[in-house]
Amino acid sequence: MYSYQDRNLNYYNNMNFNQPYYTEDANPASLYDPYQGFIRGNMFPDLYNWYKFEQPMDLTVKSEKDQMLIYLDALSFATIDINLYLDIYPNDRDMISLFNQYRMEADRVRSEYENKYGPILVDSDASNTYPWAWDNRPWPWENQ
Amino acid sequence: MWIYKKKLEYPVNIKNKDLRMARYILTQYGGPAGELSAAWQYLNQRYTMPDEKGKALLTDIGTEELAHVEIISTMLYQLMNGATVEELEAAGLGPSYAQFGVDLFPSDSFGNPFTMAYIKTAGDPIANIESDMAAEQRARATYEHLMDMTNDPDILGPLSFLRQREIIHYQRFKELRNYYLEMQTKNS
Numbered sequence: 053m054y055s056y057q058d059r060n061l062n063y064y065n066n067m068n069f070n071q072p073y074y075t076e077d078a079n080p081a082s083l084y085d086p087y088q089g090f091i092r093g094n095m096f097p098d099l100y101n102w103y104k105f106e107q108p109m110d111l112t113v114k115s116e117k118d119q120m121l122i123y124l125d126a127l128s129f130a131t132i133d134i135n136l137y138l139d140i141y142p143n144d145r146d147m148i149s150l151f152n153q154y155r156m157e158a159d160r161v162r163s164e165y166e167n168k169y170g171p172i173l174v175d176s177d178a179s180n181t182y183p184w185a186w187d188n189r190p191w192p193w194e195n196q
Numbered sequence: 197m198w199i200y201k202k203k204l205e206y207p208v209n210i211k212n213k214d215l216r217m218a219r220y221i222l223t224q225y226g227g228p229a230g231e232l233s234a235a236w237q238y239l240n241q242r243y244t245m246p247d248e249k250g251k252a253l254l255t256d257i258g259t260e261e262l263a264h265v266e267i268i269s270t271m272l273y274q275l276m277n278g279a280t281v282e283e284l285e286a287a288g289l290g291p292s293y294a295q296f297g298v299d300l301f302p303s304d305s306f307g308n309p310f311t312m313a314y315i316k317t318a319g320d321p322i323a324n325i326e327s328d329m330a331a332e333q334r335a336r337a338t339y340e341h342l343m344d345m346t347n348d349p350d351i352l353g354p355l356s357f358l359r360q361r362e363i364i365h366y367q368r369f370k371e372l373r374n375y376y377l378e379m380q381t382k383n384s
Contacts, residue, residue: 124203129206186202195209
């Protein structure tokens with residue numbers, strides 16, 4: 053049942069929108085690992101703010117293909133989130149090195165996935181096939 | 197330019213058709229606090245940002261919002277996939293079927309078509325970024341309202357992910373805004 057009071061209480065309890073922002077010399081020391089960050093939608097534990105369910109949902113893995121794609125999704129996600137942080141704090145050396153660590157691992161996993169299941173990027177080695185592999189199913193919006 | 201990755205930023209695999217939720221979630225496609233509106237607001241503002249931080253952040257968040265348009269569209273496609281005309285009509289989607297058949301169309305939940313009049317730009321970096329912060333908060337609130345109306349984990353997973361991204365984007369916009377305010381103080 054919708055209760056305005058409960059909702060506001062929950063809102064204020066959860067609220068960390070006004071916490072001080074990072075400064076150049078106050079690096080966020082420990083991030084979630086890519087999978088834990090990915091299922092939360094947030095790599096930064098001190099910015100995590102849940103709603104409705106406290107425990108983030110694990111993703112269902114039905115096959116080796118799923119597992120590999122989720123691992124790739126998690127690594128790509130880590131680079132996306134760290135990228136946004138670095139746009140604001142371009143002198144954070146540790147974070148640049150973490151970005152590159154996840155970027156290289158993501159590249160490796162993507163190539164491995166593409167060699168098995170077809171291209172994710174059209175200009176990948178997995179496009180050097182006959183017949184043309186790009187227009188093979190599934191498209192991202194199709195239910196697996 | 198942009199490059200297409202043939203995957204979603206976060207997976208969507210909805211098992212149960214749900215036209216009621218499709219109609220509500222539609223607003224995050226083409227409504228005032230929707231992903232399309234956010235994407236274009238940021239990508240449109242980036243050209244005149246005063247420094248490299250602003251240009252980079254608006255480009256990157258705008259780009260991520262395009263990926264969110266794809267997640268929302270995917271949810272709509274899967275939530276409506278296989279619905280009969282009778283089911284669509286019963287869910288209040290008869291007018292949509294009459295105009296668009298089973299195609300997607302960016303509108304809000306009431307059926308008002310998407311308009312670029314939703315996007316804000318004011319020729320001033322502080323005013324622009326504060327409108328971006330507000331856009332993130334409105335989208336976060338909308339995702340919470342949507343999460344209040346379902347218990348399907350297949351729907352809640354992506355909604356929760358998208359909501360959390362609004363929180364991060366808000367934080368980064370706020371940091372950029374505060375940085376520009378500091379620069380203004382220093383230079384005055």
